[in-house]
Amino acid sequence: MAPPRQRPQTPAGHESEPSSRAHSFTNSSASTGEQLTSNQNQSDQIITEKACKKCRSRKLKCDRRWPRCARCTERGDECDFGRMIPAGAVSGLTSVNDDARIALLEAKITSLEEELAALHSKHSVNPADLPVAIHTAFIEGADHVEQLADFLTSISSSSTSSSGTGSAAGLAHQAIDWRLAQGELARVLSVHLIDSFFTSCCAYLPVFEPWHARLNHLRSNIDQLDLPSQVAAAGFCQMGARASPHSSLLGITYPASQEYPSTDQAIEAGHRRHKACLNLSRYSHDLCNRLEIAIEPTSHNLEALMVKVQMSIFEELEMKQSRRLLRLAIGMFKDLQDSPPRPGVNPNVLRLGLPIFLADALTSAYARKPPQITPSDLASYFRAVAPHVPDFTSDNLSVILDQYIPREPSQGYVAHDTLVSSTTILACWLANAQREFAGLATYRSNPSPLQPASIYRLWFVVDQIHAAVQRVQQLLVNIGYLPNGCQSDGCADLHLRFDTRLDRDLMDVTYLIHGFIVERLTSPQWLALGEVGDVMLVESDRRVRKAIKLVAFYAQLYQSSLDLHMNYHLVWQLELLPNWTNLAVQRWGEVPGPATDELEVTETELDWLVKGLGVAAFYHPVAERRLREIETWRRPVRNNS
Numbered sequence: 275m276a277p278p279r280q281r282p283q284t285p286a287g288h289e290s291e292p293s294s295r296a297h298s299f300t301n302s303s304a305s306t307g308e309q310l311t312s313n314q315n316q317s318d319q320i321i322t323e324k325a326c327k328k329c330r331s332r333k334l335k336c337d338r339r340w341p342r343c344a345r346c347t348e349r350g351d352e353c354d355f356g357r358m359i360p361a362g363a364v365s366g367l368t369s370v371n372d373d374a375r376i377a378l379l380e381a382k383i384t385s386l387e388e389e390l391a392a393l394h395s396k397h398s399v400n401p402a403d404l405p406v407a408i409h410t411a412f413i414e415g416a417d418h419v420e421q422l423a424d425f426l427t428s429i430s431s432s433s434t435s436s437s438g439t440g441s442a443a444g445l446a447h448q449a450i451d452w453r454l455a456q457g458e459l460a461r462v463l464s465v466h467l468i469d470s471f472f473t474s475c476c477a478y479l480p481v482f483e484p485w486h487a488r489l490n491h492l493r494s495n496i497d498q499l500d501l502p503s504q505v506a507a508a509g510f511c512q513m514g515a516r517a518s519p520h521s522s523l524l525g526i527t528y529p530a531s532q533e534y535p536s537t538d539q540a541i542e543a544g545h546r547r548h549k550a551c552l553n554l555s556r557y558s559h560d561l562c563n564r565l566e567i568a569i570e571p572t573s574h575n576l577e578a579l580m581v582k583v584q585m586s587i588f589e590e591l592e593m594k595q596s597r598r599l600l601r602l603a604i605g606m607f608k609d610l611q612d613s614p615p616r617p618g619v620n621p622n623v624l625r626l627g628l629p630i631f632l633a634d635a636l637t638s639a640y641a642r643k644p645p646q647i648t649p650s651d652l653a654s655y656f657r658a659v660a661p662h663v664p665d666f667t668s669d670n671l672s673v674i675l676d677q678y679i680p681r682e683p684s685q686g687y688v689a690h691d692t693l694v695s696s697t698t699i700l701a702c703w704l705a706n707a708q709r710e711f712a713g714l715a716t717y718r719s720n721p722s723p724l725q726p727a728s729i730y731r732l733w734f735v736v737d738q739i740h741a742a743v744q745r746v747q748q749l750l751v752n753i754g755y756l757p758n759g760c761q762s763d764g765c766a767d768l769h770l771r772f773d774t775r776l777d778r779d780l781m782d783v784t785y786l787i788h789g790f791i792v793e794r795l796t797s798p799q800w801l802a803l804g805e806v807g808d809v810m811l812v813e814s815d816r817r818v819r820k821a822i823k824l825v826a827f828y829a830q831l832y833q834s835s836l837d838l839h840m841n842y843h844l845v846w847q848l849e850l851l852p853n854w855t856n857l858a859v860q861r862w863g864e865v866p867g868p869a870t871d872e873l874e875v876t877e878t879e880l881d882w883l884v885k886g887l888g889v890a891a892f893y894h895p896v897a898e899r900r901l902r903e904i905e906t907w908r909r910p911v912r913n914n915s
Contacts, residue, residue: 327354402497404504407561408467408511409460411553425522426459429466464496466523467514468507474517475771475837480701481584481629484577485510501565502578508561509581512554513588515547516893517839524550537901540892548895555589558582568602571609573623579603580626583633591849593637597646600633604646608655627656628698631663635705636779638712639786640850645709662702666710666731671703671738672745679749688749690759693769700742700776707735707783715790724799726806729787733817736783743777771837778828778844781821785850788814812869818851819873822858826879829886841886842893849896855903858883861912877911880904 325336326343328351337344346353413422471477472489485492485506492499492507499507521527521535524543535543562568562582567575580603586596607630610623631647638645652660664671678696680686714728750770760769791814794800800807825844832840848854860867862874875883884904890897 322355327356401499401504405460405464405497407557408464408508411557412463412515412550414553421522421525423459426462461496464511465493467511468492470518471510471514475840478768478772481580502567502574505562505565505567505578506581508558509585512551512558512585515551515554519838537888540888541898544891544893544895547893571606576603576606576626580629587633587637591640593641597637597641600637601646603630611655624658627659631656631659632701632705635708639708642715643712644716645712662699663706664703666735671742674699675742688753688757690757693757696746697772700739703739704776704780707732711783711786726810729810732787736780739780740777743773746773782847782850784817784821788818789850816869816873819857819868822854823875823879826875826882830882833885833889838889839893841890845887845890845897845900846894855900859904859907859909861909880908
């Protein structure tokens with residue numbers, strides 16, 4: 275075996291680092307190249323992949339001959355190809371002196387390393403950076419950094435044993451900015467936001483079911499998560515920032531004698547919270563795009579992508595971002611079923627069929643676009659959902675529910691499984707109503723005549739679903755026992771909260787139908803309906819006013835609930851009715867106004883709305899404007915005489 279080639283010794287005082295030789299080569303590539311060409315005595319010219327910098331800057335055609343192109347040679351200019359070293363040049367270095375040869379190779383290696391680093395930074399992130407990035411997004415532009423530090427320090431000791439974050443005690447007034455941006459409390463903040471989300475009612479939507487079993491892992495390993503879990507955790511932090519009930523998190527403090535912050539404090543907190551949520555949303559979307567979890571079809575990637583979809587649904591009314599993400603999720607869901615079993619594909623992926631179907635129905639209705647899941651898709655890929663999707667022309671919801679729950683508590687026993695089945699049926703009926711509205715309201719360049727029968731049928735379905743939800747609510751309120759199967763996790767209350775949520779979401783269909791009718795009042799199609807159209811408008815107005823009264827009731831209910839941020843969802847969904855505050859303050863006898871005194875929002879109901887808006891303002895700024903409108907437009911108390 276030949277002895278290894280010895281590197282020539284550099285005389286003392288003339289040491290040259292590799293990086294220096296590479297830098298020297300970069301600045302004199304032409305001279306080194308000329309030396310290479312002359313030493314090799316080559317007759318063939320070497321052609322590079324790209325033009326030289328001079329020709330590129332002048333936008334001239336370059337013959338790409340290395341080390342000097344014809345144009346630079348003719349003009350006497352220095353020809354610079356940068357760090358790009360043709361493979362042919364490297365392979366012909368045997369006759370070049372060792373220093374030049376090493377410089378060429380080191381320059382090539384440096385170039386490749388830079389390209390690799392750029393590619394890596396574009397498509398990956400360091401898991402340890404996640405808490406710091408979440409913290410940075412949360413406090414960007416905020417003026418309450420020290421208050422936030424004190425709050426996180428106060429909760430860090432209690433979270434040490436369960437989250438594994440360690441103690442931050444004693445750090446509250448030491449290098450606050452650095453400590454928050456870099457250290458322990460950045461992890462404490464992330465864990466707190468995740469906990470805030472998972473203690474909210476929203477966390478029990480079907481789309482989040484796979485993540486409940488991983489909650490402890492997320493909390494304990496927030497800076498060591500795999501790529502899909504990083505995306506999901508960022509989404510949970512965004513939703514947790516919206517749901518957290520702690521005003522100190524937002525730099526708002528008030529005396530212990532106050533049960534809630536004042537209206538002005540709540541409004542200030544709502545603005546700070548919204549800014550933090552927007553920053554977290556941008557970071558979460560950027561992280562999802564950078565990690566490209568929507569490209570590789572795996573069960574874990576799909577679960578994380580659906581977290582992103584639901585997060586967007588919570589924040590949008592027009593559903594632009596959520597429909598784009600959902601399109602990717604539907605494609606991945608199909609790909610997973612069309613592919614042979616392989617590592618990374620969980621056979622339980624079919625359980626995501628229901629949340630994907632529900633999300634598609636809701637986003638289609640809000641956006642007034644055709645559902646992305648076609649009837650053919652429903653039969654082929656959503657086989658677990660399809661049996662629960664009703665045929666509105668023949669199915670009767672009340673009769674179907676009789677198979678799962680009794681009409682009265684004394685008529686049968688209620689169990690966890692039957693409650694889940696009944697809720698799934700109600701959710702599918704609601705989703706199909708949303709799909710029907712989407713088909714009715716989708717814009718068409720050549721629209722077909724408006725069919726009043728379609729709208730009346732949709733109203734009839736809404737009435738069926740509302741009656742069924744009330745039936746389940748009354749059953750859960752009046753049963754005198756804990757349903758079998760609910761003892762282990764105490765989920766009996768969650769059944770009631772989720773069914774109430776379905777009723778709230780059902781009101782969206784009423785708002786959407788009303789908006790659809792109002793927008794068409796001056797269209798030739800509507801005018802052609804004549805008296806039929808007038809009757810439909812009166813009926814739609816009646817339904818909307820009853821919905822606002824129901825919102826007032828739910829606002830009063832949510833004020834005493836464990837999840838105060840549900841007031842925000844209640845108010846946010848009302849934005850589908852741009853003039854809802856005006857409708858709420860109108861009195862019977864006014865024109866325009868409610869047709870009967872029973873449709874008038876009472877003084878008590880207005881008080882409930884005002885209190886609900888005050889709570890909602892703590893979670894979202896949209897409630898502030900609506901609160902001011904009611905306070906400004908509210909009529910004086912009527913003299914009964």
